[in-house]
Amino acid sequence: MLNHFIRAASAAAALCIATAALAAAGAPASTAQTSKGAALVDGRGMSLYTFDNDAGGKSACNGPCAAIWPPLIAASGSSAAGDWTIVSRDDGSAQWAYKGHPLYTFTKDGTPGDVNGDGFKNVWRLAKP
Structure with a gap:
């Protein structure tokens, strides 16, 4: 029982350190543990x-698609760094991308840690760090 507690505490500490490092770097997202492992x-x-139909660093999810899969919007004045880039959307807004892949949330995820969108229609993937 004590070993389980120590392992859980160590994992939590590592997650906090990783999250703090991302925040310090100005990253628009952090890493958390889900039922499918670490995810952004x-x-x-x-x-x-991420959406498999996105190509060339451009979002293919607009209109009704974006209503179900809201893009991770980059605020005015945001700047790209490292693996994080900003792509222009068809509506003129700016969206965060990780390693060239535009990022989205899923409206059917109700609470933090939900991963209901992973594998949806075999074209949506959980973003991994």
């Missing part, structure tokens, strides 16, 4: 996803 999450702790 937004500032509310909601899982982030």
Whole structure:
């Protein structure tokens, strides 16, 4: 029982350190543990996803698609760094991308840590660090 507690505490400490490092670097997302392992999450702790139909660093999810899969919007004045880039959307807004893949949340994820969108229609993937 004590070993389990120590392992859990160590994992929590590692996650806090990783999250703090991302925050210090100005990253628009952090890493959290989900039922499917480590994943990128937004500032509310909601899982982030990539869309297989996106190509060339451009979002293919607009209109009704974006209503179900809201893009991770980059605020005015945000700047890209490292693996984080900003792509222009068809509506003129700016969206965060990780390693060239635009990022989205999923409206059917109700609480932090939900991963209901992973594998959806075999084109949506949980964003992994």
